[in-house]
Amino acid sequence: MIALQLAVVLAAIFVGARRGGIAIGFAGGLGVLVLALLGVSPGAMPLDVISIIMSVIAAIAAMQVAGGMDYLVDLADRFLRRNPRYLTFLAPMVTYLMTFMAGTGHTAFSTLPVITEVAKENNIRPSRPLSVAVVASQMAITASPISAAVVFFASAMEPHGVDYLELLAVVVPSTFLACMATAALMMGLDRLRGTGALSTHPEFQRRWATGEVVVAGRQDRQIRPGGRRSVAIFLVGLLGVMTYATLISDKVGLVAEPVMERDAAIIAFMLATAAVIVLACKVPTQDILGASTFKAGMSASICVLGVAWLGTTFVSANEEAIMRVAGDLLASQPWALAVVLAFASALLYSQAATAKALVPTALAIGIAPLTAVASFAAVSALFVLPTYPTLLAAVEMDDTGTTRIGRFVFNHPFLLPGTLNIAIAVCLGFAFGSVIL
Template identity: 30%
Template sequence: MDTVMFILELLVVLGAIVMGTRSSGVGLGLWGGTGVAVLVFVFQQPVGTPPVDALLIVLSVVVASSMMQVAGGIDWMVTVAAKLIAKNPKRITFIAPLVSFLFSVGAGTSNILYPLLPVIQDLSYRNGIRPSRPLSLSVVATGVALACSPVSAAMAAMVTLTSVAPYNFELIDIVKITFPAALIGIIVAAFFVNRLGKDIKNDPEIQAKIKAGTIPAPDASAAGATPQLTSTKQGRNAALIFFAGVIVIVVLGLFKGLRPLTSEGDPLSMTPIIEIVMMVVGTVILLVARPKVSEVPTTSVFKAGMVSAIALFGLAWLTDTFLSAHQAEIASTVGDLVQAAPWIFALGVFLVCVLTTSQSTATRTVVPIGLAAGMAPGLLAGMWAGAFAGIYLLPTNGSQIAAANFDTSGSTKLGTKLYDHSFFLPTLILAVTTIIPGAALGALLG
């Protein structure tokens, strides 16, 4: 009877995820909450704990980063990133993904990539490089970046799961594994992606467009025609203030002695510290850069952050309700399987990323299962980062569509099937090249 109940409740969880995926966005959260209702009222299970800490981190980061965006901080970051990419256009398949990754890490969002896409396309094509190569890998690189950012929603979800006893695996412990693993993964993946597709001179479709006069022939001397990006002093100040906040978070994560003490005499955990620092950052941006506060709710960062928070709330609450009721069964059944083949955990995160296109949702859904199964937090974190590439396995993400639309050469394709688009192989390659060093670093440092 217990086994039957377990299977039925698991079907409720999976069903809520599937229905939420079909609705996407806010629908993920609503279906997660409905799943909680079924488990509690129909199966009489104790209600789980909502992810309050993770939600508060997300909200504080979203407010600070939205203030930065209104002040022009993201525009300033884009201009800096564009200049870095333009310095070595012949190596753009390596440089563009790395720059996109680093700025996404700093900002805690992949939205920074959108204004960079026409820059990457222009510079690569004018220098005779197939645009699909740097464009595709840059898009996928921003996915794994969120496993390395102290201020991403996915990291907020992860920290609240691993920083508690008995794991005590805090923010800096995660980043020291995920960041180098992602860097290694991107560099190695770039060698493979740099060979994907035909060169411009050998591509009959591109050559036909050139002959028809639809697009100009590549001309490196005209690379100065790259789309002009603007930035302001207020934007620069806002971005620097935000980055200073990120640095403060990292420093306090590294040096526990700098943190305030709790009433028990222990260093304050990183969860409230991230919340406090981000609220202060938002306030300082308000005072120094003078953004229009009324515009904050209209920004892309704010809208995306709120949708992410709602999805995280519903599905994380559902997962916690189910796992709390079946902790022993999962530890005894899934535990042996995951211990024998840890890659199954990475596959689970990857697949949930594919289905939900949300790294924070995948984190709150699968990571608790890995922890309950007895996986070491270090190994888990290393594999978790690479699996984030999975959100780009299907050509349904906004940045993928934007990249294809910006590529006037037509080399970046969304395809007609689920596997024939330009992001499919880069996604699989980056996942593998990040998961392997991530697992090695996790075993070594965790």
């Protein structure tokens, strides 16, 4: 029976991934229904994760309509053009920081065109800075103080003696340094191969000769009057979340009996941030519903709802068998948890969904807190299948033809830097965790 249930789960994920976008959430719900027809009781719905995603996206969308995203992209544009020689380092730094601040990787959409143009203007093959930047935006989800994945993981680790602040103290430096190390390794590889210059790429030469490549140059953006103000308000909200989480932390002990738990506080702070932005920046609320970040965020919520519910349904129905089979392996080879999380995230399409589906079972098996925290970065293996929205956007935006998905699906420019990034982040996680935890 477990084989049949697993086949249903994989079939649902495959169908959803083939259709792309929100379809994977729909397919997840279909998979839950099929499992229910087979006699499996549906698992717990990830409503806490969904609520956090929706509240954060509401604040981000309000900031975007107020002009805040244009302001941030303009800052990124100036920053990247000032140091084009180091684009392969600076591009992932920008996407990492924007995702870290916003709690969603969808902020990378707005910076990918800038990265592409700066690369073309400076004879840099766009596929390298684009690939490491997309991977960095995914990795930063496991370090953002307000991402649903981090919030859930922190709540799962607290009973095991690891609080929110200790978690951030491990995952922030390990993931960021891993992104920079990956950029250095990939840049060194390009130099050894002699493939770093855009002018050496045959496909670019062909497209340049036929006029298919356009170098637009820097664009002057009209920043709305409330743009800077909305970013400042959002940052205050972010600091409010981190301050409150610090005050109620058991390790700090300043507030013994908080009025709100951390999850509820994040939702309240983010909705309040959206309200202040709307009032202070005079944002038309009807425009928020049409904002690209709002649409992408709500799509992500449906995806997480479907696949996380499908994953928890399968795992909870077969928890004893999974614990029996995986327990001995993970006890002798604890690093294998990172491999399991990476494989699962490639299928489940979401860091939060992967954490929700597998982390509680891993902890129940007896995985050490250090191993769990160090392996957490592995839930960002969303780059394995070339179907994730930011990955596809990078391919579409690179008109030089250097960022392409090969005929064999897995031979794409995101796989190697992504795998290196996760491997380095997990190793650094063990190093930092052994000192901090």
